[in-house]
Amino acid sequence: MDKQPKSKKPEESDPDHPYSIPGWDDMLEEAFSAYKGTYIAGRVAAQHKTVCDILIPGAMVQAAISGAMRRIGKQPVVGDFVVLLDQAELSSYTIVDILPRKTCLARGSPGDSSEEQVIAANINTIFIVTAVGKDLNLRRLERYLTIVHSSGAKPVILVNKIDLADDPEQVIEETKEIAGDVPVIAISALSKDGLEALIPYINTDETVALIGSSGVGKSTLINAFFGEDLQKTNDVREDDDKGKHTTTVRQLFLLPNGGIFIDNPGIREIQLGDSSEGIDRTFSxxxxxxxxxxxxxxxxxxxxxxxxxxxxxxxxxxxxxxxxYHKLMNEAAFQSEKAEIGLKRLEKKKYKGLSQTARKYREYTGK
Ligand SMILES: Nc1nc2c(ncn2[C@@H]2O[C@H](COP(=O)(O)OP(=O)(O)OP(=O)(O)O)[C@@H](O)[C@H]2O)c(=O)[nH]1
Ligand SMILES: [Mg+2]
Ligand SMILES: [Zn+2]
Known part of the structure; x- marks a missing residue:
């Protein structure tokens, strides 16, 4: 039987249709079909204190989160596809729902809080960026791999600043030893050497996020791909190669070929979330x-x-x-214990509510 070429639906080339939002697909279309009338779809491009920048068909707008969402602790993150209430008469938009996330990059919560902290959503590939020199730390890479494997996105390790390595091959060999089947790619974002190896991961409607410590060259890489200085970059400290936390806002960028990049602020230390599956894959x-x-x-x-x-x-x-391995296992066990305690607390709260109702019932009936 002859293979029919996939015919494009008319709405896919309609600039006003959600299909014009980078990354929109049939599953999202299906989920969004529950909303009619004054609702429109969008994708979170950046998150500020009180508002988000949202890509909607043909424009970028700002929107606040609805009170109802805030009350139930539903927080949109960069990369999320959201439903907006379009109040044209007030020329304002409100985020009223988050469409189902396909992948979810999360980290463990600090302190007592039992909930994971979602960092970004709907990412296809995560470039874990490290740099030759003092940043290169195999143990830290294992930690990143665990988190990325747990997110559902595909990890790729980038060893940047390869121009500074005395023995580049040795660095790559060492990194490959802990990477399992995860690709390890040597690049120089500054001189643009090796960037062609990244092209297979940058596809139309696919989202690539960059994570790694401050100063490893994430924003320099974004600039290299765009061919212009979209993002500010800054020197690293001479004594320890550490960056100065130049990028402060997580942000989504669109490449002319339809690819999507998310630049992240440098991470000081990342705690694991509920990551036991990620550990098994990292330590296969x-x-x-x-x-x-x-x-x-x-x-x-x-x-x-x-x-x-x-x-x-x-x-x-x-x-x-x-x-x-043991350190990360202990940490994951501690996180899931915290999550469990949180759940128990929640159940206790509900139970308390119930017993109060029961008490009132008793008072009322005199039983
Ligand atoms: N030699 C060399 N320097 C590089 C390379 N890539 C980036 N740099 C330099 O490293 C420094 C830090 O780069 P940034 O792109 O700001 O690092 P970042 O990861 O975005 O840092 P944060 O935004 O703080 O998280 C800058 O001075 C860059 O010029 C490279 O391939 N080789
Ligand atoms: Mg940066
Ligand atoms: Zn054993």
Whole structure:
């Protein structure tokens, strides 16, 4: 049977239709079909204190979050597709709903709060950017990989500032050792060397986000792709290569080919969220070996006949990687415990509410 070319629906070339919003697809169209009348669709391009910049068909507008959404703690993030109430008479827009997220980059909450903090949504590929020099830290990369694997987006590791490396091949080899099947690409955002290897990840209607420490060159890379200085960049400190937190607002940019980039502020330290699946994928060597441990639920601490500890003893897995695995496992366990306690607190609250009702009922009926 002959393959028919996919015919374009008329609305896909209509500049006023949501299909003109970068990244819009049939699933979103379906979800949005529940809204009729004065609602329009958009995508969050940047988040400010009280308002968001939103891409709508043919324009960029600002919108505030509805009181109802704020009350239930629903917070749109960059990359979200949202439903807006178009109050043309007031020339204002209000975000009233968030359409289902396909992927969700989140980190653990600091302190007592039990909820994960969503950083950005609907990302296809995440470039984990690191730089040659003091930033390059394999343990930190394992942490990033865990978070990105948990997000549902595809990770790619970029080793930037390769122009500064004495032995570039050695740096790439070392990084590949912890990367599993994640691509590791050497680039120089400043001289634009190696950028052609990134082109396969930058496709029409696909969103690429950049994460990494301050000063690794995320904004320089954005500028390289756009061929102009869209984003401000700044020197790193000479003594420790650390950046100066130049980018302060997470922001979405559109490439002429239809690709979408999200530049992020540099992250000081990122806590894990609910990441046990991400850990298994990041440490797939350990996950595979654990099938050969004597106990199915071996924690690889001190159980006898542990294939993972044997591999460490035989030098197949480095002690540092093994320690990093346990550290991240402990952190993920702590996060899910916090989430559980949060849930219990919530249930207790509901239960309290119920017993009060029961008490009132008792008073009322005299029973
Ligand atoms: N030698 C060299 N320097 C680079 C390269 N890429 C970026 N830089 C420099 O590194 C410094 C930091 O770059 P930025 O792009 O501001 O870093 P960033 O990751 O956006 O930093 P934050 O916005 O603070 O998170 C700047 O001085 C850049 O010129 C590179 O490939 N080689
Ligand atoms: Mg920046
Ligand atoms: Zn084991």
């Amino acid at each position: 060597d350990i996950a595979d070996l654990s099938n050969s441990c004597r106990f199915k639920d071996c924690t690889h601490h001190n159980e006898p006949h542990c294939a993972v500890r044997n591999a460490v003893q035989n030098g197949l897995i480095t002690q540092e990687r093994f320690d990093s």
